[in-house]
Amino acid sequence: MDVAAHTPGTVCWIDIGAPDPDATAAFYGELFGWTYTASGADGYRAALLDGRAVSGLGPAEDPGPPYWTAVLSVEDIDAAAAAFAAAGARIVVPPAPVAELGHAAVVVDPVGAPVSLWQPGTQTGMQAVGEHGAFASIELLTGRPDEASDFYRRVLGWHLDGTERRPETGVRGTPPPSPTPQPSLWLVNFTSDDVDATVTSALRLGATHAGLDCGATVLLRDPAGALFGIVATR
Structure with missing residues (x-):
C-alpha cells in the first residue's frame, strides 16, 4: 500500500543503527529486495522498495546489540516531547530540526523502550506499508x-x-x-x-x-x- 502521509500518532518511519551498516544493508537488501540511497555525511541511508522509501539505516550510536526503532508522527514535536516527559518518559535527544526534512526527538518511555518522534517537513515518512518487504x-x-x-x-x-x-x-x-x-x-x-x-x-x-x-x-x-x-x- 502506498502512503502519501501519516496521521499524527501513528508509525511514520522505522530505522536501525548497525555496527556494520554495509553488512546490515546487504542482509535486508537480499531478504526483502531493498535498494538504498547514497549515504549522507553521517552514514545514514534510506532503504527503498521498488523505489519507495520504507526504512532508514545508519551507524550504531548505542553500545550493545542494535535494534530497530519506531518513529511516531506528531503535529507539534515540542508539545509532544513535553507531554511524553510529563507522563514519565525520559528525553534522550531533545527536539531539533533535521534540515528542511522535519524535526526529530528521541525518548525512552517509562518502561524503558526507546521510541522516536517526528514532526514532518518535506519528509513525511514511509512510502509503502503492509506489503511484502515493508x-x-x-x-x-x-x-x-x-x-x-x-x-x-x-x-x-x-x-x-x-x-x-x-x-x-x-x-x-x-x-x-x-x-x-x-x-x-x-x-x-x-x-x-x-x-x-x-x-x-x-x-x-x-x-x-x-x-x-x-x-x-x-x-x-x-x-x-x-x-x-x-x-x-x-
Missing part, C-alpha cells in the same frame, strides 16, 4: 504491559490492552529475550507474502531464531543481533 506493525515487548498501556493511552490515545486496538500497534506481556539490553523494546514487524520462505531465507543469510514464542509473528535476530518480526500479509 513495515507491518509494532509490538511492545515488556514485562510491565499495564504501565505501558496507561502511558501510551495518555500521550497518544492508544489502547494497547486490546480495546479499540490500532491495527499497527500491540503489546506483549513479556520482556525482550536476552541479550537485549533494554528492559522493554518496540518490536518492528515486516510483511511477507510467504512467511516460511522469508524465514528460511533469513536463516540462510545469517539470521537466528530469537527464542521467544510470538504466535503468528516469527521473531528473529539479524546477523548483527537486532530483533525483528515477520508476519503474513493481511
